[in-house]
Amino acid sequence: MTGDNNNPNTERENRILDAASSLVLHYGYDKTTVSDIAHQARVSKGAIYLHWKSKDELFQALIWREVWSYAETWISQLEAAPDGGSLFSMYKYSLAGLHAHPFMRALFTRDRRILGDFLTRQEAELIRQKFIMGKDFLRLMQQAGALREDADPDVVAYLMSSIAYGLVKVDEIVSPDEAPDFLRVIEETADMLNRAYGTPDEASQAAGKQIIRQVTEAAKMQFTPSQQSNHEQKKE
């Protein structure tokens, strides 16, 4: 989880981010002070400002780290899974990953209790982008033959965004002993989507995997560490 290929942070940075993560998940962004983080990470407050310009940028860095750790689990699960190339296994594993990743979950559902003020700034942007990416993704998938030809990619993308959002949210509302097992529901949902919109043949499976890798690479380009805020470029 820490020290993956795509984690550009030093060990100490990661310790600080670990502290920030656990505190923010517990107390929320607003109630988590920089001193708290420093204390829990066993560094001085000054040290934190050696790594990031502000609390905001520290949090930004935390978000990227978590997103990456989440994305990497997702990709590696897809690569390993027998149905990894089918259109909606992508969906299945991303949701299953969300289920096990409290921080991503808070991001995904725009949990105000955790993201606090920070949210109001980025607000709907996260979901919006996710939806837009979903549309592009599904269009690619359709070109590659992994999405049924008669399906409207925009509608399917919208539907997928909604289902994912709804599943996570409703799971928070309905008590566990009333609701069926969440992972089973996800599995069932992915199956259903696959039957409705997927193309089952070998070729599309391969095409699917191809696209997923492609999209991941593109995303990596877009969010290189330069976007991250190690304001002192470490080695000048």
Place this chain on the structure above:
Amino acid sequence: MTGDNNNPNTERENRILDAASSLVLHYGYDKTTVSDIAHQARVSKGAIYLHWKSKDELFQALIWREVWSYAETWISQLEAAPDGGSLFSMYKYSLAGLHAHPFMRALFTRDRRILGDFLTRQEAELIRQKFIMGKDFLRLMQQAGALREDADPDVVAYLMSSIAYGLVKVDEIVSPDEAPDFLRVIEETADMLNRAYGTPDEASQAAGKQIIRQVTEAAKMQFTPSQQSNHEQKKE
């Protein structure tokens, strides 16, 4: 909308509820004062307390009225529609109705801006109940042969709750020019669910309509006007 069969309110009560409805939708429960309502309904404040014990009970009555008006449109649409007995047309028309009914929408999505403090009291109860009702309903449907035998009614109910919730919520987040037409998505969703879980034959269509009527009657029994808060029983 006012004066339906199942609306047990007098004309003046309805005028007051109309006022309350429009004010609450605009300013939210907390910021809507009883005096405001009285003024807009062209009655005195005292008159309002002739009909309901408290602001809370007035609002409770409003909720029931709106729920009924919504439910009645829903039922009548189902009765009229050619696919009215198919399992997921029920879903389609309920969501389409939601789309056109701001108050129900606020209830359904537990919109804090509108429901204010009132929400914290009933909180998750609304969604929970809806989910439980959904489970029972789908079990009945399955017994009657209108839900595919190999489907797990609990999972399907959960899925439907989630999709409905997600669709409405995500529609609020994604800008209209990016999102596909909402009603088209609903139509598509209902179709998909129908293909995945429905039974297409004539007999199940009839059974479906039968069940829907049955459930509606049961619900009417459960929420008779006595539950409503005309605290002075009008005629003793």
Place this chain on the structure above:
DNA sequence: GTATGACCAAAAATGCATATCTGGTCAAAT
């Protein structure tokens, strides 16, 4: 070259006295 924590200004929380608002009542008017 690194790391620290006392220090600072700005912001947020607290306490409190005063003013306003609001749900609910009831004597009086119709």
Place this chain on the structure above:
DNA sequence: ATTTGACCAGATATGCATTTTTGGTCATAC
């Protein structure tokens, strides 16, 4: 028998002075 609106107590909002907290800095120590 109805309906009203002035009236009330409790809740909420406002203004303001004081205290505490917090993000961020930097002279000093290692």
